[in-house]
Amino acid sequence: MSDALIKTDNTKFEPGTGQSPGQSSAQMASNLVDLARYRSRSQFLVIYDFFAPRLKSYLIMRGAESSLAEELVQEAMLSVWRRCDSFDPEKATASTWIFTIARNLWIDHLRKFKPDRLSSLDCYEDISEPVETEFTDSHKLKQLIKNLPCQQAQLIHQVYFSGKTHREIADEMAIPLGSVKSGLRLAFEKLRKQLGGNQ
Amino acid sequence: MTIIHHHPDISTLMSYAAGSLSDSMSLVISCHLEHCSDCRQRRASAESLGSSLVEECSPVSMSTGARDDILQMLNIQPHQSSAAPIPKPPKHGEVPSALQRLLGHAEFDQLEWKTLAPGMKQVALPSAEGKLKLLKIAPGTCLPSHGHSGTELTLVLKGSYTDECGRFQAGDLEDLDPDTKHQPVADTHEACICLIATDAPLKFEGLVPRLLQPFFGL
Ligand SMILES: [Zn+2]
Numbered sequence: 001m002s003d004a005l006i007k008t009d010n011t012k013f014e015p016g017t018g019q020s021p022g023q024s025s026a027q028m029a030s031n032l033v034d035l036a037r038y039r040s041r042s043q044f045l046v047i048y049d050f051f052a053p054r055l056k057s058y059l060i061m062r063g064a065e066s067s068l069a070e071e072l073v074q075e076a077m078l079s080v081w082r083r084c085d086s087f088d089p090e091k092a093t094a095s096t097w098i099f100t101i102a103r104n105l106w107i108d109h110l111r112k113f114k115p116d117r118l119s120s121l122d123c124y125e126d127i128s129e130p131v132e133t134e135f136t137d138s139h140k141l142k143q144l145i146k147n148l149p150c151q152q153a154q155l156i157h158q159v160y161f162s163g164k165t166h167r168e169i170a171d172e173m174a175i176p177l178g179s180v181k182s183g184l185r186l187a188f189e190k191l192r193k194q195l196g197g198n199q
Numbered sequence: 200m201t202i203i204h205h206h207p208d209i210s211t212l213m214s215y216a217a218g219s220l221s222d223s224m225s226l227v228i229s230c231h232l233e234h235c236s237d238c239r240q241r242r243a244s245a246e247s248l249g250s251s252l253v254e255e256c257s258p259v260s261m262s263t264g265a266r267d268d269i270l271q272m273l274n275i276q277p278h279q280s281s282a283a284p285i286p287k288p289p290k291h292g293e294v295p296s297a298l299q300r301l302l303g304h305a306e307f308d309q310l311e312w313k314t315l316a317p318g319m320k321q322v323a324l325p326s327a328e329g330k331l332k333l334l335k336i337a338p339g340t341c342l343p344s345h346g347h348s349g350t351e352l353t354l355v356l357k358g359s360y361t362d363e364c365g366r367f368q369a370g371d372l373e374d375l376d377p378d379t380k381h382q383p384v385a386d387t388h389e390a391c392i393c394l395i396a397t398d399a400p401l402k403f404e405g406l407v408p409r410l411l412q413p414f415f416g417l
Contacts (some may be wrong), residue, residue: 025260041270048269053258060259070261074269082277092243099250104217111222116325118301120218125232125297133246138251160217160249166210167349167398177349177377182208192244 028094052159203240205371216245221328223396230295234370344382358391
């Protein structure tokens, strides 16, 4: 069994709570690469224990009930297990790769019963390429978002977590549509610059 | 490969990366990305922003047993459908790969174009959110001037057009500001074919264009 090859220290670890010892982005990427190579269940659980509770939180914020969120998390993590051989650390961080899986599952779920829907496979081609991963330092990002003007931070939150269109956001926040777009634009540029670009 | 001069706004790409764009608009973005490595980079940045935000979410514990359940599930052989994405057919002809399935793998000249007005034909495409269609503008034809109450994305697939914002050629995407009015005109000897997604009804000006509005289904 290849599990024996993997050095993991789970002794102080509480499974499933997401309170894992800090996993650096690079560690997670190499975990995924190893997972594809060795198919180790203990390695899978390291990834699972870090991401499952965060994806659950994300899906709940997007409007899923707790049980649905959990169901989708399981589905997403199963995809991680099955598709990790297509993960390329040159093209994405582990976190971004897993995020896109969960995002696609969620939008496909939302459109499940709509007629004429286009699936995430139609709309999100897997055409990623080597990228300057600008937002990998999530702790720093969190701080920077706190320092944004309140409205810009709200806009980011609305786009990534509420799933609303620009028009819906404009209506809800009672601001012109153009201000939604320019606010997002400013926030993105500011965060990009402050995170120092290409690292 | 032609150089692309017009790109979606970063706010549009953020919503795309977040999964917060209508399916119709997402498809148009996807078709643009096939041609535009700059925007593929910007998309990846916007996705990495999303994933960092998710990393910073306060974790919500999975229920007891979820961990054992997933270990059980690892044993199950995947159904064909839930496994890896189906590889897209190799690109051929003028239709972007992301659009090929929707067009039943037909080329543009094999489609049933419906005449909207002299020099203007369309093919309505299925989508769940917002409207999606192909528009063919005959050489020299000028569209009625119109504004938009919502957002509209126009991707040129063939030929070119010019409007108040510039000249748009194959691969170019016009991400129109909500308050801008524009009047596109097909500006070469070749018909211009565009893929258009709208979020909200378009507002036309003037009497005749207003009468046309129902025909546009815009
Ligand atoms: Zn572009």
